[in-house]
Amino acid sequence: MPAFSLDPAVADAFPDTLVALVTATGLRGREAWPATTAALEDLEQQLADGAWHPADESHPRIEAWHTAYRSFGTNPRRTRPSVDALGRRLAKRGALPRINPAVDSYNAVSVRHGLPAGAFDLDHVTGDVAVRHADGTESFTPLGEPDTVEHPRPGEIVYADTAGVLTRHWNHRDAHRTRVTEGSEHVVFILETLHATRDGALLEAAADELRGLLSPHADRTAVHHLGRGQLRAAVV
Numbered sequence: 001m002p003a004f005s006l007d008p009a010v011a012d013a014f015p016d017t018l019v020a021l022v023t024a025t026g027l028r029g030r031e032a033w034p035a036t037t038a039a040l041e042d043l044e045q046q047l048a049d050g051a052w053h054p055a056d057e058s059h060p061r062i063e064a065w066h067t068a069y070r071s072f073g074t075n076p077r078r079t080r081p082s083v084d085a086l087g088r089r090l091a092k093r094g095a096l097p098r099i100n101p102a103v104d105s106y107n108a109v110s111v112r113h114g115l116p117a118g119a120f121d122l123d124h125v126t127g128d129v130a131v132r133h134a135d136g137t138e139s140f141t142p143l144g145e146p147d148t149v150e151h152p153r154p155g156e157i158v159y160a161d162t163a164g165v166l167t168r169h170w171n172h173r174d175a176h177r178t179r180v181t182e183g184s185e186h187v188v189f190i191l192e193t194l195h196a197t198r199d200g201a202l203l204e205a206a207a208d209e210l211r212g213l214l215s216p217h218a219d220r221t222a223v224h225h226l227g228r229g230q231l232r233a234a235v236v
Contacts (some may be wrong), residue, residue, distance in 0.1 A: 002122065002125050002161070003233065004232070004233050005128065005226070006227065006228075011231060016193075016195050016196050017196065018192070018199075018200055018227040020190070020192075020225055021190060021225065021226065022191070022222075022223050023188050023224070024189070024220070024221050025186050027214070027218045028218070029181070029183065036108065036213050039108040043112060044094060047091070054088075055087055055114035056087060057076075061193070062081065064195060065081040065171070065194065066084075068170065069081065069170070072155050072169075079169055079172050081169075082118060082171050083110050085172075100180070102119065102189075103180055105213040106191075108213075115202070115206055116170075118159075118190045120190075121178050122178075122187060128162070129160065133157055133158075135154055136151065137151070138151065138160055138165045139151060139165065140168055141175055141177060142175070143174050143175060146176050152165055157170040163177075196227060208223075
């Protein structure tokens with residue numbers, strides 16, 4: 001199984017970073033996931049009732065990601081953190097996209113808690129995965145654009161395995177190669193905060209919530225962590 005690591009240079013630049021890696025093995029994405037359906041509908045109803053609104057760029061958790069993006073040369077209003085883009089879409093349209101149950105699950109948890117989330121099909125990951133600064137030689141094929149090849153700028157923070165970049169701009173957009181589909185059986189879901197001191201308990205609650213949505217539809221789930229105190233984790 002691959003190991004995930006937080007590069008020391010990233011940990012030094014963002015010392016309060018904490019990443020929760022929620023793994024699911026034996027995932028069954030073709031069956032009904034009623035709890036996920038209910039979670040999506042609950043968020044949309046709360047928004048319609050005016051009882052809740054997704055965090056926007058004025059919220060400290062989103063603002064922190066905007067600041068991080070600017071630090072490595074990305075304009076966060078042009079290239080938004082995933083949770084910011086998803087929240088804006090929900091606020092504008094009143095509904096979240098329905099992709100497949102696994103993706104819908106992490107989208108619901110992401111916008112509910114204001115934390116970036118993503119996922120990789122581990123059966124399509126090559127070697128180990130690192131959160132690191134790009135050197136400019138890597139290639140990236142965006143989700144939904146299998147014929148497109150991009151090259152992250154040197155210094156941009158990415159998730160990368162030995163074959164290429166899996167997520168650009170830290171958490172803006174995932175790669176097509178490791179996309180999660182209904183047929184994905186071995187998946188790692190990622191939740192992140194830049195302020196573990198303030199939001200560590202929130203991150204743990206979000207990871208538990210996501211695990212609760214996944215567990216009825218998986219043979220096994222687990223949670224691992226990356227942070228300054230643990231720069232490497234083997235996922236199972």
